[in-house]
Structure formats: C-alpha cells, structure tokens
Amino acid sequence: xxxxxxxxxxxxxxxxxxxxxxxxVQALRVARAAAPDVVVLDLQLTDLSGVDVIRGLLVALPxxxxxxxxxxxxQRDVLDALKAGATGYLVKxxxxxxxxxxxxxxxxxxxxxxxxxAGLLLGEYRKLARSTADGPALTTRExxxxxxxxxxxxxxxxxEDLGVSVRTVQNHVQNTLGKLQLHNRSALVRYALEHGLD
Numbered sequence: 227x228x229x230x231x232x233x234x235x236x237x238x239x240x241x242x243x244x245x246x247x248x249x250x251v252q253a254l255r256v257a258r259a260a261a262p263d264v265v266v267l268d269l270q271l272t273d274l275s276g277v278d279v280i281r282g283l284l285v286a287l288p289x290x291x292x293x294x295x296x297x298x299x300x301q302r303d304v305l306d307a308l309k310a311g312a313t314g315y316l317v318k319x320x321x322x323x324x325x326x327x328x329x330x331x332x333x334x335x336x337x338x339x340x341x342x343x344a345g346l347l348l349g350e351y352r353k354l355a356r357s358t359a360d361g362p363a364l365t366t367r368e369x370x371x372x373x374x375x376x377x378x379x380x381x382x383x384x385x386e387d388l389g390v391s392v393r394t395v396q397n398h399v400q401n402t403l404g405k406l407q408l409h410n411r412s413a414l415v416r417y418a419l420e421h422g423l424d
Contacts, residue, residue: 228318232266232295232325239326250274254282261287264333267312269296269303280310293332295325304343314338364402369423371398375411376418 229246236243244260247253250271257265265283269276276294283290294307294315304315316328317340328338364372367388374384381399385392399414408414417423 235322235326236266236329239329241329248272250276250279250282253279254286257283257290258286262290264291264293264329266293266295266329269294269298269307277306277310280307280312284311291332291335293328293338295320299340299343315343316340317343364405368398368402368405371395372402372414372418373423375399376415376423378415 229248233243233246244262245253245256247256248271250273253265253267253271267276267279267283271279274282276296280292283292291313292311294304294312295318296303296307296315297318298304299317307315313335314328314332314337316325316338320328320340331338370388371384374387375381379387381392381395385395388395399411403409403414406414406417408417
C-alpha cells in the first residue's frame with residue numbers, strides 16, 4: 227500500500243513511474259531495462275538490502291540518481307547508503323510535498339537530505355576532515371616506537387626500553403611507514419620532528 231501511494235503521488239505530480247517493486251532482484255532487472263533517471267529506494271526489501279541494490283544499480287546505470295526513502299534515520303543506515311552511492315536520503319515521515327521536492331531536486335543532481343540528517347552528515351564530514359588533517363591514526367605503541375626512533379635510538383635499544391623484540395619494533399616501524407606513506411627511517415624521523423613527536 228505504501229509503495230502504491232508513493233507511485234500515485236509521483237504519477238499525480240507528472241512523473242512517469244515505471245514500477246513499484248518490493249524485491250531487490252526484480253527492481254534491478256526492471257531498472258536495467260527501463261534506465262530511469264531517478265530511483266526511489268527503501269533500505270528494507272524482501273530479498274536484498276537497499277545498499278546491495280544501490281551498488282547493483284550503479285554498476286548497470288552509472289548515471290542513475292538514487293533517493294533513499296526509508297523509515298530508518300539511524301546514522302549507520304544513512305552513511306552506508308551514501309557510501310554505496312545514494313544521491314540523497316529522506317525518512318518516510320517526510321510530507322508529500324517534501325518528498326516530491328526531494329525527487330525533483332534529486333533528478334536535478336542535488337544531494338537531498340531530511341533536515342535532521344544534515345547535522346549527522348556535517349558531523350561525519352568534520353570527523354573525516356580532522357582525521358585527514360591530523361594524519362592517519364597511529365596506535366599507542368606505534369607512537370611510542372616513533373618517538374624513540376626519532377630520538378635516534380637503534381631498534382635494539384627501543385626494543386629493550388619497551389620490553390619487546392627487535393622484530394616487533396621493526397614491524398611497528400613498517401606499519402607506521404605504511405600508514406604515513408613514507409619510504410624510509412629518515413622520512414619517519416622528519417615526520418616525527420614536524421609533528422612534535424621527538
């Protein structure tokens with residue numbers, strides 16, 4: 227009934243609705259054949275998750291725009307859908323006019339979100355920006371090893387100070403080099419000096 231109501235609202239607003247489908251596999255089949263401009267998609271389908279359908283749609287139709295319309299406003303559901311490639315996300319409590327406006331804006335290529343979700347997305351963006359600015363997160367032990375190596379201590383002495391094997395120190399150094407995308411010990415020391423870890 228809910229799907230039929232959404233289809234009716236879209237048709238009444240002048241949109242050509244190809245189908246109202248509750249199964250992910252069938253939705254993918256119909257979408258591939260119809261090549262719609264916009265797909266309105268729920269997360270909860272009878273056979274596949276909405277996230278799997280998003281991925282399948284974008285493989286078959288890279289330019290399709292996907293508006294999620296879901297009962298869930300949970301952070302994990304929203305972020306999973308967006309990471310998979312959804313254009314926008316609206317919760318089902320949205321009014322008819324808000325929904326139709328979201329479809330129109332999605333068709334125009336805009337990213338559309340229920341008002342309450344904007345803060346969630348802003349928080350995620352800020353967290354991502356901070357982690358990018360601060361560099362990759364090193365473990366406590368990797369940071370300890372980095373500090374000692376930056377002081378010029380040989381691996382053997384670092385191992386003795388930390389009560390670990392030389393091999394463990396070497397592994398921490400290699401992991402740190404990989405995380406920081408550095409190529410040698412001198413670059414690692416330079417990084418430590420620049421970031422006040424010496």
